[in-house]
Structures are given as C-alpha cells and as structure tokens.
Amino acid sequence: MTPVPQSGERSAWERVQLARHAERPHVVEYVERMFDSFDPVHGDRSFGDDPAILAGFAQFRGRPLMVIGQEKGRDTKGRMERNFGMPKPEGYRKALRVMQLAAKFGRPILTLLDTPGAYPGIDAEERGQAEAIARSLYEMARLDVPIIVVCIGEGGSGGALAMGVGNRILMLENAVYSVISPESCAAIVWRDATRAEEAAEALKLTAENLLGLGMIDAIVDEPADGAQCDWDEAAKLLGDAVERNLAELDKLTPAQLVAERYEKFRRMGGFFEEA
Amino acid sequence: MSWFRKDKDKDQPLPEPKKVRTEGLWIKCDSCGAIIWKKDLEAGQSVCSKCGFHFKITAAERLKQLFDGGAYQEFAERLRATDPLSFVDQKPYGERLEQARSKTGLQDAIITAEGRIEGRTVVVAALEYRFIGGSMGSVVGEKITRAIERAIERKAPLVIVSASGGARMMEGMASLIQMAKISAALTHLSDAKLPFISVLTDPTTGGVTASFAMLGDLNIAEPGALIGFAGPRVIEQTIRQKLPKGFQRAEFLLTHGMVDAVVPRTEMRDYLSRAFGFFCGPVA
Ligand SMILES: [Zn+2]
Numbered sequence: 001m002t003p004v005p006q007s008g009e010r011s012a013w014e015r016v017q018l019a020r021h022a023e024r025p026h027v028v029e030y031v032e033r034m035f036d037s038f039d040p041v042h043g044d045r046s047f048g049d050d051p052a053i054l055a056g057f058a059q060f061r062g063r064p065l066m067v068i069g070q071e072k073g074r075d076t077k078g079r080m081e082r083n084f085g086m087p088k089p090e091g092y093r094k095a096l097r098v099m100q101l102a103a104k105f106g107r108p109i110l111t112l113l114d115t116p117g118a119y120p121g122i123d124a125e126e127r128g129q130a131e132a133i134a135r136s137l138y139e140m141a142r143l144d145v146p147i148i149v150v151c152i153g154e155g156g157s158g159g160a161l162a163m164g165v166g167n168r169i170l171m172l173e174n175a176v177y178s179v180i181s182p183e184s185c186a187a188i189v190w191r192d193a194t195r196a197e198e199a200a201e202a203l204k205l206t207a208e209n210l211l212g213l214g215m216i217d218a219i220v221d222e223p224a225d226g227a228q229c230d231w232d233e234a235a236k237l238l239g240d241a242v243e244r245n246l247a248e249l250d251k252l253t254p255a256q257l258v259a260e261r262y263e264k265f266r267r268m269g270g271f272f273e274e275a
Numbered sequence: 276m277s278w279f280r281k282d283k284d285k286d287q288p289l290p291e292p293k294k295v296r297t298e299g300l301w302i303k304c305d306s307c308g309a310i311i312w313k314k315d316l317e318a319g320q321s322v323c324s325k326c327g328f329h330f331k332i333t334a335a336e337r338l339k340q341l342f343d344g345g346a347y348q349e350f351a352e353r354l355r356a357t358d359p360l361s362f363v364d365q366k367p368y369g370e371r372l373e374q375a376r377s378k379t380g381l382q383d384a385i386i387t388a389e390g391r392i393e394g395r396t397v398v399v400a401a402l403e404y405r406f407i408g409g410s411m412g413s414v415v416g417e418k419i420t421r422a423i424e425r426a427i428e429r430k431a432p433l434v435i436v437s438a439s440g441g442a443r444m445m446e447g448m449a450s451l452i453q454m455a456k457i458s459a460a461l462t463h464l465s466d467a468k469l470p471f472i473s474v475l476t477d478p479t480t481g482g483v484t485a486s487f488a489m490l491g492d493l494n495i496a497e498p499g500a501l502i503g504f505a506g507p508r509v510i511e512q513t514i515r516q517k518l519p520k521g522f523q524r525a526e527f528l529l530t531h532g533m534v535d536a537v538v539p540r541t542e543m544r545d546y547l548s549r550a551f552g553f554f555c556g557p558v559a
Pocket of ligand 1: 328
C-alpha cells in the first residue's frame, strides 16, 4: 500500500480521490454512529420518495435534531437504488418539506452534503429539477432555526448547494465542494476529461482552499489517514463539531438566525467597484 | 388584451435555433429559411416575420425594447470581476474577461437598469449571453442582488431577463454561491410584496435556472427558448439516448407546469404592464 500523504500535503486531486473513496463513510454510516435514535421520514407528498436523500428526526447527544443528507449507497445494488446519490426533484422537495417541518417545531437542522450532483435526466427535467433546487435555496434562507451544513464528501455543484444554505458551513478535511466536477471542467476547457487532475487544482475545491476564500466557516478533522480508515472516529469528530456549532447558534433568536444567515451569503463573492 | 388572443401557434414546437448571420443587409432565418431585410428584422424586435422565430438579442436591445421610449438609467455599471482563483484554462480568465468586454462593451454579463414600462417605474436586470455565455460570477450575482435591493428601495416591480449557461466556472465556488445569495435576496422582495417576473429566454440553463429564473411570481418564457437544469448534451451522455423533439423548449416547460406563459417578444411589454397593473394597481 502506498502511504497516504499527510493532510496538509495532499493535492486537490488526492482529496477528490479520498472524497469519492469506496470505503468512505456516507450519510448512513454517520447517522448510525452519531445519534441515539433516528427515524427516517419519507416522501415529498406529491410524487414519490427519492432514495438519494436520507432524512429523519434524530436524538443527538440529548437534543432533537433534524438530519437530511444525500446518500450514495455502498455496494453496487445500493448505489443503483440510491441513484449514486444524485437527487431528483422529489428528493429536494422531500428535503425541503422535512426542513420546514423541523422549523415549525423549532428544531435545528443538520444537512450532510455528499453528491456528484443533481440527477441530469429526462424525468428530472420534466418534474422541474431547476425549480426544486431554486425553491430549496429560497426557502432555506428563511427558516428560523439553526442550520448546520457539512460537506462530508463530494459537494457537487447546485445539487449540493440546494441543501447548503446554513448558518454554519463546514467541510470535512478531505471533502471537496465545487461549481463543477473536475472531469466536466476539463472536458469543457480542454475537451479532455482525462485532465481532471489539473482542473481539480484550478477549481480550488478543497476545504483549505474554500476556507481561505471565505466560502466555508471551518474544517472538521478526519482520522489521520482519512475518514475511510476509521468510521467511528470520523463520526465522533463530526459529532463534536456539530455539538460545538449548535451550542454557538443556541444563543441566537429565530430572527437573528435568519438575519445572520442572510448576511453571510450576502457578503460572498469578490468584485471591485471602479470610482 | 387577453390571453386567448394569439395562442394559435403555441403547440407547434419551434425548430432548433441557430446562429444569426449578421453579414450584409440581409439575414436568412435559420428556422424557416426566409431572407429578411435586416432593418425589417430589427424593426420587428428580431422576430422572423415569416415564422415567428426569435433571434437572440443583446441585453441592451432587450432593455430598449422593454422600457418606454427605449430609455433607461443604468446602475451598478462600474462593478468589475476579480480573478479569485487566478484561473487559467486555454487562456487566463483575465484575458477572457477583456475579450468579452471589448466584444460587448459591457463590464460583465449583465445590465441592470431602471426605467418606465407604460409609465410605471420598473427595475430590470438583463443578462448578456455574448459575455462568456451569460455566465453568472460574482459581478452578475452582486448586480442582481443590488437590482433586488433597488426595487425594494424604489417600491418598484422587478424583471430579470435570463440568457445564461449557468454559473461561471472560472470563479469557482464563489459563482455557485451567487445562486444562494440571489435566492435569499428574493425573500426580501417577497416580504416587501413587490412582484418579480422572471423572463426566460434562449438559452437559460444550469445555476441560473436553478435559482432566480425559476423563482418569479410569474415565470414567462419566449417561444422556443431552451430552458433546463442540465444541458441537453449532458443528459444525452448520462442516459445514452436521443432526447425527444421539443424537449426543454419553452412550450415543453409550459405543458410540464414550470412556466406560467409563453409570451412572444412583441407582446412582452404589454404582458408585463398588465401583470404589474394587476399586482400593483394603476400607475400612481
Ligand atoms: Zn423564420
């Protein structure tokens, strides 16, 4: 086995590989380890239940927490069932329904991002993939409960961001979050998807990059060789980070939570204004 | 004045739009093949008089067509993009920006303006497709957000005319985040009970469709416009089959419940005026 490079020395492409590692814990593994209880909630009440989104109400270290995440599936069969973690409109609508349910009863929300992207298919377009994502962005902005967003693996563009409007945006050390996948980026700019490694570097998609650019609030440590090596430890580290951030957000009133989240996103983006 | 007047063509999907040939005084309509005198085309708002095909128009032409007397006042026109990632693909992003600026005369892929439509003050943001595919980076995101804020300040309705391939890759994550920023700002417009009409034109895809373009109090589309989340090529590659005819066209979105109306360009001003009259009452 080749030794895994130490955290700070890993290239963007190595992070992409780790974020997609076959043994990396997904939402299911975190849910099993982080919570005292978890009851799944299904369906968008309109079309169906999207297995690519796992949602449910949980007890987390003695307090209630609504949890929603994109689940990629583990083995071949699981991955097919979960559509590789690529949600369809009914998935985003389920996620939003569940988040609004949490807000109604004043319960904080944790979203776990791990998707290659929203599903690009005929049925998804017919049912309004774009509208489902847009609506989620809009409504998340005004939920008056604490929202913690953690990118745990692959934060694939709008399909991830749809569940990413939070008071705190965290990333696992080896997670990546990007406007476009390195492969698609390479295919567009060089007409050559095999140059994904270069694209990964150019896109500045690692947790360190994004913290430096002010796009996320903090990095959550993983076990030394990556989350895939020790699921229990990875879940404990994530749980500690969630607990810490929830405690901070507990101090804010519902109105402050909405205003703080708004200001955070309002400031994002770089430009200059000529005199 | 009413909706049942001019809908006779709506069930006929329009052919694939192609590039406009601008050389010379005559233009061939790539949809029906008719040879049209350029001046006639312009006088007809760049809609083919023979078949109704909607040629792409610039953001500036769009604003001239929408506002009374073609007059408007631009704002936030001095915002310029930075290159946060020092992004280099086949050429540096900075160079790409400069080329787009000299080609379009704009600083970025959008014009934000205030003017009047049938006497009513309206804020309009129009995306410029010729500027790096109308892509949304931080400047587009900021200017749309300022347009929303200006509409609130002026108590004026808002129109956003989209023509965009989505988020601007070369600005990385910051461009993606603009989707959330604008969507959040729209909640404030909604709280102020001011109407927002989203006008989707050819093409509107990706992160623009998946944020403000689908969040109008009314979403209206120009005939034949390609509108979707994923682009047709991406979908074809994913599902490995040909897409049905008319897929992701404005008329397809209408039948699937995603837009409220397909409105020809020549009727756009009247439509907006009626809608704002309905929402806000007569012009004070
Ligand atoms: Zn024609």
